[in-house]
Amino acid sequence: MNGWLVAATVLLAAGFGPVVWGVATGPLERRVVAQNFGTSVVCLVMLLLSQAYVRPSYVDLALVLAVLGPAGTLVYARLLADDLGDDPPHANLLTVVAASAATVIVVAMCVATGPGRATVKLVLIGVLLVAGNVIASRALAGGFPGAGASTRD
């Protein structure tokens, strides 16, 4: 019985299940927000799994996802700008939830690993995750005016 494994299972079931439901149904705005939240959840699950299996190299998966997840969301924000323009999605609550969950999990893993290069990597992933989440949700909410519409015609 491994506490990290239990945490990963619970996070996967409670966090990613609603994401699948949210991305499969409802209006386009909700689907984009759900996909963005899903990348954060899976990144945290990867972090917990690397701790659960005692394989520090699995952290690379979380690092790749922390970089590529917001990039994918920016692709949607750019290419779906016409469809999202009428009623841009605001997901401040979800962003706060994802950022605080990332902070809690990264701090817990840093305490578990102890000081060293692995801790620096974990902190880097945490910073990338929180910053990427904030930037992506701001871009979805139309926070960068002109980025979507100016080059379309």
Add this chain to the structure above:
Amino acid sequence: MTDALTLVSLLLVAASATAAVAVRDPARQALVLAVLGLALAVLFTVVQAPDVGLSQLAVGSALTPLLILLSVRKVRRRGQHEGGDR
């Protein structure tokens, strides 16, 4: 506990794959496909194949949606253009 984790990730893959088939609009399908890629990456990691999961993440989270959305945009534009000519 490992079995429970495998079961949960298998169920999530099945659910998101069914949703990817059921959704009809290509732009929305790209979103569901991205989530399916995430679920597959978790499944690969759970069955101890993180290298496959890594490539799945790299392709599935940014590249596939980009290709689909660019194709949709091009097809739509061409349709509007021909509609304007007639």
